[in-house]
Amino acid sequence: MKGSNAVSAPKDNYAQFIEQLDAASRNLTARREPLTRTLEILDVLLRQNALGLQLWEERRADVGKLLDKEVSSAEKLQALSELHEVSLRMESMFQNRTQRIREKQASFQARREEISKSLLELDRSRLKLTSSRTLSRERENLNRAVADLAGTPEGVTTASADRGLRDDLSEARRAIVLAAALMEV
Template identity: 60%
Template structure:
């Protein structure tokens, strides 16, 4: 009879389900963050390559401008240099657009990465709070059980006490427990 009553008075551990949900959400976000991390690395490499290409085409355009400014060029060489200069301008513009586009993508991915990081911190914080609340709940259950045993509930007959203030102290302890639990419930919401 004691075992059955003890099991009936214990509350089910519903913390487990919420902690499992937090763990699942964390795993999903970490997988997504890993993917974004790889994307950032790839974008970083592409940015460096395109930035190098941009610098090389800028240098080529500058050299062609210097060569074109030479007054002693034949018409055929001047025409060839102008054509090469136009190609250099188009290539420089193309690499400029590419580096700008990659930089924008990097910023978007980095923002998502940071947003996930903040969510992971929040999830870890919530999990820690749930673990703490779970431990406090168990402690309160144990304390309630001990107080019930000491106060002489119907399940546990307590010997009559020669200390008349004991009953008052036990009642005060029960009130304090009830108030503490009420506070925890309010804080939990």
């Protein structure tokens, strides 16, 4: 009975650790999804503000050219000067806004990459743990088969239930003994 618990314990531990890895993956995935949506929104805002910046830069350049050419009336010169000032302020505002959005975007991107890296590590750990679990089960099965072939009390009880199986196991034991003897020679 004591041996049965020892064999079952690794299975339970593997399942428990795999569940912990899965829970951590679910939590990180849940955190990554809003970051991805936020990055999509920031991308739209960045494109809109970059376009706004470009348009105000063009307007400022156009007004600047008109200012250089216009000397005919003080009234037109005053209006163009005011338009030029507005263009400068708007250009500066869009430039600042675009910079802030880029900074936020970089911050959110870094967080998302950190989470993605952790998720990749969790997946690798899960794969390693699953492989180890499979190897452990295979080792158990192999040990059980060798024990059956060696005629341990567990094997005898199982073998006595079927006379043909017992004969096959005896034949297999003889083959193992012969193979071991051959390897010694």
